[in-house]
Amino acid sequence: MPIATVNPATGETLRTYEAMGEEETERRLQLAEATFRTYRTTSFEERARLLHRAADLLEEDRDRVAEVMTTEMGKPIGQARAEAAKCAKAMRWYADHAADLLADEEPDPSDVKDSGASRVLVRYRPLGPVLAVMPWNFPLWQVVRFAAPALMAGNVGLLKHASNVPQTALYLEDLFHRAGFPEGCFQTLLIGSAAVDDVLRDERVRAATLTGSEPAGRAVAATAGEMIKKTVLELGGSDPFVVMPSADLDRAAEVAVTARVQNTGQSCIAAKRFIVHTDVYDAFAERFTRGMRALTSGDPMDEDTDVGPLASEQGRKDLAELVDDAVRSGARVLCGGELPDGPGWYYPPTVLAGITRDMRIHREEAFGPVATLYRAADLDEAVLIANDSPFGLSSNVWTRDEAEIGRFVRDLEAGGVFVNGMTASHPALPFGGVKRSGYGRELSGHGIREFCNITTVWHGA
Structure with missing residues (x-):
């Protein structure tokens, strides 16, 4: 499938993009890994400041990005504007709540008194670069509901968006860049579906999330299982x-x-x-x-x-x-x-x-x-x-x-x-399904913890 904007109201191809080659994909993977090493040490306050700025910019861009979504996938324009507004709301929610959602947890001393520890903590640490394979139907919201918690947790994102919404995909990378996130925090990979497997197999990619069809979910889950990488899948419903x-x-x-x-x-x-x-x-x-x-x-x-x-x-x-x-x-x-x-x-x-x-x-x-x-x-x-x-x-x-x-x-x-x-x-409610609708959860505290290293910190007496 070509990477192109095709107006579904007319069938007219408006713009076509060249897929990124191996060299450019490799450059972006290197950048993601390098950026993660430093971004992971930033404070929640700094991440929240950047995410609030992204929400401000998105609200300013609402009409423009709504027209892009409607042109690329046919969403009624009023619904497109509402989607952009919802994304800004979710960004602000995570900016305001992430520090509490990921705060250190300390078990009751009486529960761990026989562990030999003087103190035990549970800490949520970021995993690293996360690959997001996203669909066209909510081209902004599907991405933001991954990106907002992932970035607030200290991860960096690599977006492989649906091939029929390339302008929306590129807009998202530009949005986070303009908001002041370090280069490499959120990057769009303009690649075809066939290239996803190689990216997921790369050791620098630590986890993946996919919203899409059952066949796509099976393919990503199979590769992630082989590579022993965490995945969250949302595969539709009836x-x-x-x-x-x-x-x-x-x-x-x-x-x-x-x-x-x-x-x-x-x-x-x-x-x-x-x-x-x-x-x-x-x-x-x-x-x-x-x-x-x-x-x-x-x-x-x-x-x-x-x-x-x-x-x-x-x-x-x-x-x-x-x-x-x-x-x-x-x-x-x-x-x-x-x-x-x-x-x-x-x-x-x-x-x-x-x-x-x-x-x-x-x-x-x-x-x-x-x-x-x-x-x-x-x-x-x-x-x-x-x-x-x-x-x-x-x-x-x-x-x-x-x-x-x-x-x-x-x-x-x-x-x-x-x-x-x-x-x-x-944003405050967990979202996900069972059976062939997938596994794992997005949104809420459950969603932000999906791509965290839940770490036990044990202190001897």
């Missing part, structure tokens, strides 16, 4: 959105539409499977389908656009094949479901009902504005359907019944359970 009889149906249906089509449905934590109790199924389906039909698709630069184009021609083809397979197998199309004419990689908001286990869309992630509706006879069946997925990133449940809430929190196989609300990431 999140359930469960609606029970006690739910506020109007609010649930309204949020369901947003939860499905955020970022044109190209979000790992977008609700994708809508599991509705039979007593309220028809009422919810009518409200939800009406809301999906009312969405405005069009130019992502238009402020009134709800749903833009998919990021790539292949992505639209993959989504259309999932829908077509379901229809051939008996699914009913309640709205959408047909490729539009005209330029760009658009796909209409679509609702499918009558989903069965033999349909591909039941097991595979639909990465676009396509929702699947399921009817559940009771709570037991709702949980069964929700868990009948290879993924386990997050989940949404709508009920006012405390016993039902307790059951969902206990039994849903997911890294998050959002009750009467839509799944969202926040």
Whole structure:
């Protein structure tokens, strides 16, 4: 895949970049290693000052970088501006909290009195250069939620971004440079996917984080396992959105539409499977389908656009094949479901009902504005359907019944359970999944400690 900006609203290639060769990649690896030796000794106060400055610059650049994201991957412009603002917020959160999150811990003396120590500490020390392999769907946020904690922990970052968002990738390197971070603290590697393996095998790279597809995750995990390097993987999801009889149906249906089509449905934590109790199924389906039909698709630069184009021609083809397979197998199309004419990689908001286990869309992630509706006879069946997925990133449940809430929190196989609300990431909350959605956590204190050397410091009597 070429490293290029291709406008998904028109299919036009706007700018193409030459991939970095071995010599330039080697130079950047040397620089990362050298910079880490000194940057790791900086104080939390100095790191926080630099990260606050990066947040200031990002806020100043918000409109410009939003236009870059929308041009490169088709995100509606209002959502792009919101993404930039969220990134600045996360930078400030880590700048303000990292020192406390990584403060030395001292066990209760009574717990270690038989260890022979006069004092024991647990200290969080940085690992070194960390490789981040990042996706195009949230081209700024996915990177910042790694970079902010990594830099505050004293690590340095090497970014291999998706090949269709090179301008965003280069902007990020420039942002941290302008903020005053030492040269080499955060570098973008404009390389193809085939070059990732060699970089990950390099002994100077101490760990890796990847957000992306299952095949990409398997490849990185396999190499990291062979090299015995720490990894964090977030590999997508097919999140359930469960609606029970006690739910506020109007609010649930309204949020369901947003939860499905955020970022044109190209979000790992977008609700994708809508599991509705039979007593309220028809009422919810009518409200939800009406809301999906009312969405405005069009130019992502238009402020009134709800749903833009998919990021790539292949992505639209993959989504259309999932829908077509379901229809051939008996699914009913309640709205959408047909490729539009005209330029760009658009796909209409679509609702499918009558989903069965033999349909591909039941097991595979639909990465676009396509929702699947399921009817559940009771709570037991709702949980069964929700868990009948290879993924386990997050989940949404709508009920006012405390016993039902307790059951969902206990039994849903997911890294998050959002009750009467839509799944969202926040810097103070751990983010990640189970099963094929990956392992490890980003954000919060859990995320910043993923790439730390958790060190026991033992002092003799």
